[in-house]
Amino acid sequence: MCNEYERHIRWAEYCRMLDLSLGIPTRQSELDLPPSDDVRINKTAPVMREADDGIELVPMNFSFPPSGARGGPVFNFRSEGRQFDTTNRCLIPASAFVEFTGKKYPKTKHRFTLNGAPFMAIAGIWREGHGNHPPAFTKLTTAPGADMEPYHNRQIVVLRPEDWSAWLHLTKPEDELLRPLAAGGRVVQTVREGRA
Template sequence: MCGRFTQSYTWDEIHALFEVAGAARNLRPRYNIAPTTEVDAVVDRGQGREVASMRWGLVPAWWKKGLKEVPATFNARAETVASKPMFRDAFRRRRCIVPASGFFEWTDAAGGKQPHFFSAADGGVLAFAGLWDRWTDPASGDELLSCTVIVSGANGWMAPYHDRMPVLLGAADVAGWLSVEAGPEVLRPAAEAALREWPVSKRVNRPGADDDPALVEPVDLEPEAGALL
């Protein structure tokens, strides 16, 4: 799936890629984003594209219980996003793009899970296909914007690390996705040459504890016990 990612880019990069409106502003870099925290999302609510802050973990508008009772909705499967009750209304009406500088997946290793960082092969910003919604807390009356990242099956290159991967929208798909004109046909695995990978510090395994640029720097893996050197 996609359970941790990074957002580290400039306003100029986002403006150029997604043609967002509004005055330039500073965007806080984040290197260890976990579900239920705030993320940047590109949306079009009828007055041009904008960058909005949203909870990562979609809460549908019709949800009647409390926020703590929402199931895990930080990812939506491409195969069922158009029909699953938690996502289908947002799929029809409220699409977004979640910009990312990269994401993490894990492999088994001695001493605990080994995180790997995946970023665009050209070093650019990734465009995760997403959905968003607006929910009102029945107890407090507070409004909450939230989103989810859509994931597809993994391509052959990604498969050794995980059987799922975020859907990466190409430049030609952005307008159709945000306008809700594009259908499920754009929710396909990325090309195998789209990403690059390297192992990173196990500090990534502590969401909320560490959030600094060193988290995405390459590290040397220790040889497994008994391995020939």
């Protein structure tokens, strides 16, 4: 499942998109949104969350720590059947996310972007750090839509820009937000062919 994404977002585009629904962050700059070719599990990356004066970018660890002795990091979190009204919600800015297909390494690598927008926001939740663990975030997942079914049996929740504020403030029902995009909502490009 989606354990890697990229972030190449121009600051001017970021501010323009935020101004449509969330307001421009007043005390931050492009230094708070550094580019990255591959954000992977346990790497630090910025997320957007509510602040006293609107929205802020905060660096956090990508994945919750394991919950048990045998568990691994939690980088995807199933959204169905859950409520998030008392949870710390966030938006994960990304220019693309990656999925892999095939059974042998190297697997075929597919890059997904949001159709008609310069970047996307993935629905996420975050937790404060405890002990030697820093604050962390994870991505929410749902059943696959038509664009994702050929590649995986789950998908991350990608929110259209008009729903960013609704996710942070829960001004729409969660089941309207935490669902797949309509067919054609994403563009997919195969960037590496794997072994047959």
